[in-house]
Amino acid sequence: MFDLGTLSAPIVQAPMAGGISMPALAAAVCEAGGLGFLAAGYREPDAVAAEVAELRAATGRPFGLNVFVPSPGGPADPEVVARYAQRIAAEGELGEPRRDDDHFEAKLALAADLRVPVVSFTFGFPVAARCEALHAAGCAVWATVTTPAEAEVALAAGADALVLQGFEAGGHRGSFDDLAANDLGLLTLLRLVAGITAVPLIASGGLFDGAGIAAVLVAGAAAAQLGTAFALCPEAATSPVHRAAIESDAPTDVTRAFTGRRARGVVNRFMREHGEAAPSAYPEVHHLTAPLRSAARAAGDPDRLHLWAGQAHARARAIPAAQLIDELDAELRAALADPRLP
Ligand SMILES: Cc1cc2nc3c(=O)[nH]c(=O)nc-3n(C[C@H](O)[C@H](O)[C@H](O)COP(=O)(O)O)c2cc1C
Helix, strand or coil, X not given: CXXXXXXXXXXXXXXXXXXXXXXXXXXXXXXXXXXXXXXXXXXXXXXXXXXXXXXXXXXXXXXXXXXXXXXXXXXXXXXXXXXXXXXXXXXXXXXXXXXXXXXXXXXXXXXXXXCCCEEEEECCCCCHHHHHHHHHCCCXXXXXXXXXXXXXXXXXXXXXXXXXXXXXXXXXXXXXXXXXXXCCCHHHHHHHHHCCCCCCEEEECCXXXXXXXXXXXXXXXXXXXXXXXXXXXXXXXXXXXXXXXXXXXXXXXXXXXXXXXXXXXXXXXXXXXXXXXXXXCCCHHHHHHHHHHHHHHHHCCCCCCCCECCCCHHHCCCCCHHHHHHHHHHHHHHHHHCCCCC
């Protein structure tokens, strides 16, 4: 089973759904000695299988695949969703709000069949039997957690490692329950969870340089997972309008405006105008706004699409992934040799 100690740099490239962490980025990270990740979220199972094959053709090194866990409970109240749809109708073409499970079963089966080295979960954690099935296929199983309570649930179900997502992080909050807000900063979360388990911890959220990675290693992490820091690499399939937002020094905030689930992105007009009114209704609102967001992306309009990014987005480097890993690793070594270095 995959062992983090086999990486030459303790750096994990975060899965970034929406077409950002595609095989080219993951392969470059793996080849450079980090752990690259594919994001299965929002993708058809056949497309995920094709991406795994493409990645395997490009690298023989281990890699990860991230899967979204379906929201528990029934569909969101249709009236609440309809009210939000009415509110944003003037923004452009809307989609049909619907509850689906993002092909959860098929993706689990695929991960086991393809013997994916690391399978990570977000928005929850599967029950123990599913975790055992992945173990039987040789997959290491990681859980994304945002609180010590979520960590306990994942550990009880058999998680091999925990990805600790601090409040600084870009993209969706990995919370098991969108309404149970408990927004811990990364260092606090890391120290709280380090006190309850000996499984490897992967620290994530707002990290962009080697000194930050050194800090989380000193605080008990086995590795750091960086998302936004990789989004400007030429291998990342980040859209031009999203790249421009990441390069800017605009503030970020957490919003349900685009998907009905809390997520951090660069603040834009849509977030400002609709954020407070947006219901907790994922994935209904995700499907509702999908056509609007695709059109905005194609038109290069930064005000009507999600611009997911972590708090430190302005420090992302537009350099090849291998160079980024090398620079981060050199900074990390320097910081560990003298933690007082800037
Ligand atoms: C554009 C973008 C897309 C993301 N998509 C996913 C995803 O599909 N699955 C997931 O577990 N996390 C996702 N995340 C969150 C990352 O796993 C990670 O928690 C976050 O990037 C860490 O914060 P940072 O961006 O400041 O490094 C995404 C983050 C960003 C910025």
